[in-house]
Amino acid sequence: xxxxxxxxxxxxAEDLFYxxxxxxxxxxxxxxxxGVGRASFYRHFASKDELVIAVxxxxxxxxxxxxxxTITGYGxxxxxxxxxxxxALGEWLDGAGYRGCAFINAMVEAADRTSPVHxxxxxHKDAVTDYxxxxxxxxxxxxxxxxxxxxxxxxxxxxxxxxxxGTSEGAARAGRIARVLLARQPDPRDAVRRRLRVVTGGxx
Amino acid sequence: xxxxxxxxxxxxAEDLFYxxxxxxxxxxxxxxxxGVGRASFYRHFASKDELVIAVxxxxxxxxxxxxxxTITGYGxxxxxxxxxxxxALGEWLDGAGYRGCAFINAMVEAADRTSPVHxxxxxHKDAVTDYxxxxxxxxxxxxxxxxxxxxxxxxxxxxxxxxxxGTSEGAARAGRIARVLLARQPDPRDAVRRRLRVVTGGxx
DNA sequence: TGCGATCGGCACCGATCGGTACCGTTTGAT
DNA sequence: ATCAAACGGTACCGATCGGTGCCGATCGCA
Numbered sequence: 001x002x003x004x005x006x007x008x009x010x011x012x013a014e015d016l017f018y019x020x021x022x023x024x025x026x027x028x029x030x031x032x033x034x035g036v037g038r039a040s041f042y043r044h045f046a047s048k049d050e051l052v053i054a055v056x057x058x059x060x061x062x063x064x065x066x067x068x069x070t071i072t073g074y075g076x077x078x079x080x081x082x083x084x085x086x087x088a089l090g091e092w093l094d095g096a097g098y099r100g101c102a103f104i105n106a107m108v109e110a111a112d113r114t115s116p117v118h119x120x121x122x123x124h125k126d127a128v129t130d131y132x133x134x135x136x137x138x139x140x141x142x143x144x145x146x147x148x149x150x151x152x153x154x155x156x157x158x159x160x161x162x163x164x165x166g167t168s169e170g171a172a173r174a175g176r177i178a179r180v181l182l183a184r185q186p187d188p189r190d191a192v193r194r195r196l197r198v199v200t201g202g203x204x
Numbered sequence: 205x206x207x208x209x210x211x212x213x214x215x216x217a218e219d220l221f222y223x224x225x226x227x228x229x230x231x232x233x234x235x236x237x238x239g240v241g242r243a244s245f246y247r248h249f250a251s252k253d254e255l256v257i258a259v260x261x262x263x264x265x266x267x268x269x270x271x272x273x274t275i276t277g278y279g280x281x282x283x284x285x286x287x288x289x290x291x292a293l294g295e296w297l298d299g300a301g302y303r304g305c306a307f308i309n310a311m312v313e314a315a316d317r318t319s320p321v322h323x324x325x326x327x328h329k330d331a332v333t334d335y336x337x338x339x340x341x342x343x344x345x346x347x348x349x350x351x352x353x354x355x356x357x358x359x360x361x362x363x364x365x366x367x368x369x370g371t372s373e374g375a376a377r378a379g380r381i382a383r384v385l386l387a388r389q390p391d392p393r394d395a396v397r398r399r400l401r402v403v404t405g406g407x408x
Numbered sequence: 409t410g411c412g413a414t415c416g417g418c419a420c421c422g423a424t425c426g427g428t429a430c431c432g433t434t435t436g437a438t
Numbered sequence: 439a440t441c442a443a444a445c446g447g448t449a450c451c452g453a454t455c456g457g458t459g460c461c462g463a464t465c466g467c468a
Contacts, residue, residue: 005445021315023227027426037446039429048426099315104364108312111225111303113370125368149365153377156368157361160308161353164329164360166317173357180385209415231456241416243459252456 006044008034014055018102022052022109022117052106052117059102060124064131066092071135082135082151083182086175089158093168100163104156128152143186154178210248212238218259222306226256226313226321256310256321263306264328268335270296275339286339286355287386290379293362297372304367308360332356347390358382 012034016025027048031038045051070088071081099105103121110117129152136144136151154174161170216238220229231252235242249255274292275285303309307325314321333356340348340355358378365374 019315021227021313023225023313024315026424028424031446035446038427038448039431040445042427043444098317100312104308104367105312107367108304108309109225109227111223111228113302122368150377150381153358153361153365153374153381155361156364157357157359160360160364161357163308163311164326170357173354177354177357177381177385180388181381184384230454232454235416239416242418242457244415246457247414 005034005036005040009036009041009044009051010055010058013051014059017052017055018099018105019097022106049117053120056103056106056117056120056124060120060127064124064127067128067131078135078138079140082132082139082141082147083175083178085132085135085151085155086158086171086178089155089174090168090171093158093162093171098162098166098168101156101159104159125152125156128155141182141186147181150181151178154181209238209240209244213240213245213248213255214259214262217255218263221256221259222303222309223301226310253321257324260307260310260321260324260328264324264331268328268331271332271335282339282342283344286336286343286345286351287379287382289336289339289355289359290362290375290382293359293378294372294375297362297366297375302366302370302372305360305363308363329356329360332359345386345390351385354385355382358385 009030013025013030016029016033027038027041030036030051031041041051045054067085067088070091071084074081074084074087076084103124106117106121110121112118129148132151132155133144133148136147141147154177158170158174161173162168164170213234217229217234220233220237231242231245234240234255235245245255249258271289271292274295275288278285278288278291280288307328310321310325314325316322333352336355336359337348337352340351345351358381362374362378365377366372368374
């Protein structure tokens with residue numbers, strides 16, 4: 001066997017699910033494309049749903065690793081890294097074939113909020129938000145806790161816009177908004193808290 | 205007949221499609237909920253797909269009418285109307301049951317960009333963008349052509365965020381970003397174009 | 409009262425859905 | 439060379455998919 005059946009199933013399913021939707025792709029299609037027998041499929045995965053979760057989990061890990069490496073690869077100073085996320089997003093969308101975000105799509109298709117598929121998708125979004133938070137903190141933004149969800153909202157906007165318009169323009173547009181957002185001084189109330197922290201540190 | 209069969213089919217389908225997804229809801233479910241016979245269904249709609257399009261078209265018209273009336277109903281000066289879109293969005297999301305935007309969902313489920321369902325969804329988004337453009341122009345923003353797609357991206361972000369987080373917080377968050385965006389002076393290059401237009405007008 | 413349109417109920421169609429059981433073959437390690 | 443694990447192929451399962459045809463009841467209107 002050139003490649004293990006499990007691996008072929010995962011890659012075939014990943015492509016088909018992303019291109020046509022999870023519900024739209026039957027097990028039969030996955031078997032034909034992957035060249036795996038029906039019995040072998042159910043030896044590796046208890047159900048189609050379990051395959052879906054395995055695919056999403058793998059995509060999550062790979063995509064976030066790709067994002068981290070891409071940002072790091074730019075070799076930018078810490079202060080410019082948060083905004084670079086939107087450059088990376090533009091790169092990715094240019095190569096993705098414009099079917100938006102696999103995890104937004106999964107959340108939409110798995111309507112039930114309590115379903116495992118929906119939860120995996122939400123967990124992915126939380127992980128990306130955490131990454132944004134880390135980039136902002138490393139950039140010295142004391143207001144990173146407020147900014148991270150805002151940048152994440154811009155990321156979601158860019159992803160949906162790219163699906164809608166069929167181009168990667170949304171990423172550039174979101175990037176411009178992010179620049180405006182980051183150019184602004186932090187909220188004065190945050191500044192007070194920051195000063196308090198400094199003072200407290202000085203007393204010790 | 206209390207209400208026409210067609211009307212009952214449309215409302216039942218609208219609710220079911222939004223709550224559970226288009227593909228997830230079979231014709232049988234719609235018939236049971238609406239209390240319409242199978243034959244009657246196909247007397248009104250040539251196929252399930254045609255019902256989907258009719259539902260989306262009606263939802264589009266209703267939703268945009270609701271948005272217009274809500275914004276108008278606020279009784280705000282023209283300058284504050286663009287930002288009020290996000291207040292309206294928050295109101296709507298609080299009553300929507302957090303399954304995001306029916307049109308984003310439709311775009312995701314109808315993967316094929318050339319499919320009629322996908323096109324209706326895109327047309328809705330274009331119409332909302334046009335409305336934003338109009339609000340911005342009426343607010344005296346000369347840069348409305350650039351701002352409208354940016355506000356629309358924020359709207360998309362708010363809708364996805366609400367689906368993801370299960371609250372209407374995304375609308376408020378997008379509104380805060382929009383305020384920052386609108387508080388900024390228009391792009392200097394636009395200012396040049398604006399002045400040129402004034403000069404040209406003066407020569408005539 | 410009578411007529412035609414609209415209606416709901418039901419049986420039925422082929423296709424496909426996710427999933428199971430059993431088959432003989434191929435593979436890699438010993 | 440041997441043997442067990444992993445494999446692909448296929449027949450089959452009940453359920454559901456979207457869609458058609460026919461029936462008798464009910465409706466609004468003249």
